[in-house]
Amino acid sequence: MSAEPPKERAPSIRDVARLAGVSHQTVSRVLNDHPSIRESTKARILQVMEELQYRPNQAARALSKGRSRTIGVLTASSAQYGPARSVVAIEDAARRRGYFVDTANLNVADPAAIEDALEHLLDQAVEGLVIIAPQERVFDVLERLDAAVPCVSLQSTGKHDLRALAVNQILGARMATRHLIDLGHREIVHLAGPQDWNEAEARMRGFLLEIDDADLMTHPPILGDWTADFGYFAGRELLRSRDFSAVFAANDEMALGLLHALHDARLNVPGDVSVVGFNDVPVARHSWPPLTTVHQDFEAIGQRAFEALLSAIGTSDEIVASPIAPCLVVRGSTGPVPVSRLPLLKRY
Structure with a gap:
């Protein structure tokens, strides 16, 4: 087994996980300073990160300050008008509150691509995730990964334990x-x-x-x-x-x-x-x-999603989301x- 990643690419979260003998989810939890990680495991992972010189900017800041002030948005439908408008609304709301937004778009929503996109976001030490994903398999992968950060979904399927702000x-x-x-x-x-x-x-x-x-x-x-x-x-x-x-x-x-x-x-x-x-x-x-047509207020959906995520993170007062009703035009x-x-x- 090679002790270091190939020379032609930068070290990844999978390289850290492999050399530390843990899963990539465990590395993500360390990057997010999750309390469930044992100190010995955390020390081993941090040592491997140091040896590999693995230092994502956002992760490094999160480890040193405890906060990244970054949220992740996973979208599998950014080419569609509605999701695109919601992403813009999330970015506007985040900017007003001093947050950054890291967006991962799925061009191909197969399980491997979904997992890679989620890992990319967790690799940036995001404090929470907004999921704009129209397909059930996205939620299945998210549930399997156990991201260990708060999540808000803009699609409610009734099958997963996620905060949802979907229009009916x-x-x-x-x-x-x-x-x-x-x-x-x-x-x-x-x-x-x-x-x-x-x-x-x-x-x-x-x-x-x-x-x-x-x-x-x-x-x-x-x-x-x-x-x-x-x-x-x-x-x-x-x-x-x-x-x-x-x-x-x-x-x-x-x-x-x-x-x-x-x-x-x-x-x-x-x-x-x-x-x-x-x-x-x-x-x-x-x-x-x-x-x-049936009107959906995509801007309101995006803004409410961000506020609900802040509430889940614990940096905002608890928000009880009122239903967002569609309107026939x-x-x-x-x-x-x-x-x-x-x-x-x-x-x-």
Whole structure:
């Protein structure tokens, strides 16, 4: 076994763990000055760090002063409008309170990449973590690593013991679906997000619950990928049968692609088909027609997440997070069910 890391790279937390004969989680706990570490173990790890000249700046400051004033943000969806806005809000709130933010973005959310990203953040001696991760496997890895720092999640799955500040996705989907039902629509299609995303699953559940409560026929949801390109493709495919009068898309991008497909087919929105999106991205109000959608206050979510994390760290008063409710924004893309479809709908 080599006594030092390869010359072509700097020593890593795994090198320290290997030479000290401990796990990398134990090294992370030492970097975060966790009280559960025995003094003999801590001394051995610090000695190996000294021998390897392993000195991350934030970790060194944390060891010497006891505080890094740094929080970590793990995001697996920074390309999406909502998570990107929440990250900006977290950074703004942190800056006002004298904190730094270290962000790790997952381009590929496989377990190895998730673990590496978490290790990077813990390697900086972050005092806490905000998790903006849409997939269940991110939470599984986090639970397995036992990060030993407070965590706040912006997605609530109900399966993990984490503070969560998520907007009620099921309620938002029910509001969108109920809006279409109240307009007289009985044949409603759901253009869903990717199956392995928590938010997509919650929005699909909300849609199905509302359809079931109204005792309507259920069309199988179409699984998409959040993109406008897929919305356009799905629209072209749906128009082959025309057995629907309204579509609830799980995000605005897919809804906008769908509007494009309907326009190309020379259909009127909402005269022929009504469309609802989700998230209320800035361009939604400028589409033609302007898109009816479910609004989420991503800035408020990010700010509250940071305050909740400070509370968990113990540097702020305890905060009881009130629910962040979604809001239906009705614009021009939804209207009453077309008169031409009323005789058909009387069957239901």
